[in-house]
Amino acid sequence: MRIALAQINTTVGDIAGNEQLIADRIEAAREQGAAVVLLPELAITGYPPEDLLLKEHFLADARAAIDRLAAQTRGIVAMVGFPERDSTNVYNSAAILRDGAIAHIYRKVHLPNYGVFDEQRYFASGPRSGSSIDVNGVRLGLTICEDIWIPGPPETIEARDGARIILNISASPYHVGKGLEREAMVRKRATDNDAAFVFCALVGGQDELLFDGQSFAVDRRGDLIARAPQFVEHMLICDVDPDGTGRTTQIAPLLETDEEIYAALVLGTRDYVTKNGFEHVVIGLSGGVDSTLVALVAVDALSADRVTCVTMPSRYSSEGTRGDAHALAANLGVELLELPIENARTAYDEMLAGTFNGREPDLTEENLQARIRGNLLMALSNKFGWLVLTTGNKSEMSVGYSTLYGDSAGGFAVIKDVPKQLVYRLVAARRRRDPQHDPVPDTVVTRPPSAELRADQRDDDSLPPYEVLDAILEGYVEEDLGREALIARGLPPDDVDRVIRLVDLAEYKRRQNPPGIKITEKAFGRDRRVPITNRYRG
C-alpha cells in the first residue's frame, strides 16, 4: 500500500490557490503510484482560518472547492481537510475523495482549545466511535491531528474497525523540538495499538504560527519508516503493508536545534512577507546583536536585494556600533541608509521645553529617540511600500525594555519569541554555517548589550544579567510558576519580584506589538492571554 503525504504550504483564505495546490499534489501522487494521498488538516482554507469560519459564504466556498476536487479525483483516494457545515454545526473534517465523488467524511473528535488553539469556538466534535475506509481491500483508520494526541478512541484500532494502518492529517504548530515530540508520541501510539501511523503535516507560516512540516510514518512496532524534511514543501512516499509493517523509503535528517530555530525564523519571515504581498523589507540596524540576527534572517528569507537597512545614529551611538552596522550591511550586500536623528531630537526638545519647564531628562527623552527612529522607518514604509521588521527579543518584550511606537513599531517582529541568550546562539549558528564568509563583525557579539539611548548606558544597569532574567522568564512566562516556585529554583528573590512586576506591567505594551514567530512552548499573543488590568502579582 503506497501512501503519499503531501506536505504543502497553504495560504489562509486563498481557497482557489489552495485548491490548485491540492489538485497538483493529487495528480503528482497518482503519477508516483500512490493508492492514497493525504493533504493536511483544513488544507482547503489554510490553518487556522479563525473567524473566517463564522462566515457562511466562506464555508460554502470551501465546500464548493472540495466538490470540484472530488469530481477530478480518479485512480487515487485523497484525504483532504476542510470545514464541514451541516444543518446545525461546523466540523473540522476530512473528505475522502475517490472515483469522482466525496466517498466519506470523517469529523475530528478532539478539538484543542488551549494554548494557541480555539477550535471549540468553531467546531462541534465528531462521534468517538471512529471511522475507516477500505482501499484495495486494506482497511485504513481515519484521524485528524489532536485525535491521536489523546489516548483512547478514536485513534485506537478498535475504533477503526481493526485497521492496522492509521492515517492522520495535521496542522501542528512549531516550537523548539516539537517534531521529535510528535514522533515520540506517535511511536508510542503505534506500539500501544499495534498499528502503523502515517502523519501528514502542514508546512509554512501564518501570522504568529509556524508549521514545520516533518511528515512521517511509523510501522506497528513504532519504528520510523519515512520522514519528510523540515520547513519545506515535500511529497513523502510511504510503503506500508496491510498488517502495519512497512519498508523504509526516505528518512530526512533533522536539523540541529539552533539551526532548526533559525530555519523556523527564516520560513516564518518569508511567508509573512510574501503572503501579505510585500516585495521588500526595511530594518533599523543598530550594530547590536538583535538587529544583526534580524538582518541575517531577512537576507536568508528574501535575498539581499529585497532588504534595506537603516542606521539612525544619535549623539549616544558609539563608533563601534555604527561601524558594525556598516560592516554587516556591506558583508551582506544590502542597501544601507544613514538617517541621523539629532535634528528631530532637537525639535522635540524645543517643542516641549516650555511644558517640561526645566525638569531633568529621564526615560521620556530616551523614548523620544526610539520613537523618532520608529517614525523614520514607518516613513520609509509608507513612501516605498516596504514592510518594517522590528528587532526586539523576547527578554526585552517580557520586561517592557522597549519603547512602544519606537523600536517596537513595525509590521512583523521576527525575534519576539527568542530570548536574548538564544539570540546569541542563533547568530553563532549562522556564522558557523560558512565561516569563510562570516558577515558578522566579532564585536557585535562581544560588546555588552546597550540600548544607546543615554551616555554609557548598558542593559545590565536596569535589568538582571540575561542568564538570570531568561531563567526567571522561562519559569514565569512559559511554565506559569509563581514567586515561591521560582525562588525554590535558586533564583534571587529580589530579581524574581522585580521581573514578575515588570512582566505584568508590560502587558499593555505587548498588546500593541506586531505579531512574530512562535518558537517557544508559550509565546506572547494568543498563546498567553492575560488581562492588562490585573492586580495579581506572582
Add this chain to the structure above:
Amino acid sequence: MRIALAQINTTVGDIAGNEQLIADRIEAAREQGAAVVLLPELAITGYPPEDLLLKEHFLADARAAIDRLAAQTRGIVAMVGFPERDSTNVYNSAAILRDGAIAHIYRKVHLPNYGVFDEQRYFASGPRSGSSIDVNGVRLGLTICEDIWIPGPPETIEARDGARIILNISASPYHVGKGLEREAMVRKRATDNDAAFVFCALVGGQDELLFDGQSFAVDRRGDLIARAPQFVEHMLICDVDPDGTGRTTQIAPLLETDEEIYAALVLGTRDYVTKNGFEHVVIGLSGGVDSTLVALVAVDALSADRVTCVTMPSRYSSEGTRGDAHALAANLGVELLELPIENARTAYDEMLAGTFNGREPDLTEENLQARIRGNLLMALSNKFGWLVLTTGNKSEMSVGYSTLYGDSAGGFAVIKDVPKQLVYRLVAARRRRDPQHDPVPDTVVTRPPSAELRADQRDDDSLPPYEVLDAILEGYVEEDLGREALIARGLPPDDVDRVIRLVDLAEYKRRQNPPGIKITEKAFGRDRRVPITNRYRG
C-alpha cells in the same frame, strides 16, 4: 424569603480586595434581613481572569479566600463565584457559604466559548443534573450565567429538585440593549419553568469588557419584581415566596439608549484608569467631534482636574477647529496645552529629503504629522505619568483611516467601538443633559469631518459618506455578511467592495491598537479574531 443581590465592582486579580468587598456585602445583606445573598460569577477573582487561571498558586489563593469568607459567614447563606480546582479539573463554580463552612459547591454547566468568551480554555463542565439547596425549608435552584441562556437542564425546575426559585450569578458583558435582552430571556425562562428567577450581575470595567449591572428578579409569571440601577454598585433586595411569587421592592428606571451607551463609556474609562493606577489622563484635542466626545467622557469619568487636553496645530489646522478646542477646554474647565508641530515636521522633512529625493508628498507626510502628535502625547505620558486616551472611532478603525503610532497611540481607546454616526448621537445626548451649560461649540458637530492632515481635506474625499460606511460595516463586521448579502441590502457594490478590502487590510493596524470599551454586538479585539494573513475577500 428575602434574597439580596450584591451587584459589586470587582478587580481582576485583586483577591484580597475582592474578598473584603464580598465580606462587607455579606454583612450588609445580613443586616438588611436577607436569608440569602448572591455575589457575581467569579467574584473572588474578578471576571474574566483569563490565563491567571493557569497558575496553580492563583487558584490556591482564590480558594483560601473563599475558605476565609466561609469561616466568617453566620446567620446568612452566601453564594459566591470562584474558580474551583479539584484533582483533575478546574470549574467555574459557586460556593454556598453557611454556618461557617462551605456547605455546597455548584459547578457551571454551559461554558461559553464564543464572542469574547474562552471558558472552555479553562473550565470543565459540571453535571447537567443540576443542584439545589434548602434555606429555611425553601428549595433554591443554583445556576451560573450561561446556564440559564440555554433552554433545558440545568436551569429547569426538574433539574433543581422542584425548586420554584432559581438563583443565578452572572458576569455578562455589556452591549447596547443587553440589559433588556437579559430580562426578556429570563422572563421567558420563568414562564417556561413556572419558577421565579433571581439574577445577580457584575458591574464595572475590565479591559475591553464592561459589565453594566442591572441585576433583577422576576416572579414565576415572568413579571419583574426588582431591578438594580445600571453602571453602579448596588444592593438589590428581593422578596420572593417559596412558590415563586413575589412582591415588588425596587425597580430602577433604565437609561435611554444613547444615555446608556454614554454611561457605559464613562464607567469603562473610569475603571480602566483607576484600576490601572493612573491619576490623570491626557487627550489630543483637535476640535473635531471624536476628541470632543472623549474629552466629555473623561471629564464625566474623572472630573476636570484629572484631565489635560493638548492641541497640536499644524499648517493645516483651521482657525475653526483650533478655536473650538480652546472653547471646549475652557467650558469643561480642563487644562489645555498648545504644542504646535511644525518644528518637528520640518525636521523630518529635512532628514528624509535626501532619501525621498524629490518624490511628491503623499500619505507619508500626513502620517508623520499624526505620529509627531502621538510622540508628544506619549512624551507627556512618560514625563508626568498620565494615561493617553485615544480618540479614534469604530468607523475609522474599521477601514484603517487612522495612523498607526499616530492618532492611535495611547493607553485606552475610549470610543474604538463607537461608529461615527453614534459619536454624533452621544455628543448630542450629553449636550441635552444640561442645555444651560452645554460645553460644546455648535461648529464641532456642524463642520464636515476632516483629519486636517493636508489642505482642504475632508473624510468624504477618501471614504463613502458615513451613513453608507456605517451600514456596510455593521453588516460586514458585526453580522459577518458577505459581499452579495450586503449588496442585496441595497448598498452600493463599489462601496461594498472597497470597504471590505479596507477592513481586511487594516487588520494589522487594529492588532496594534490599545484596548477600548465594547459597546456593540461585535467589537474588534477578542470578539473578532481574524487572521492578518488572509487572502479571502468577502
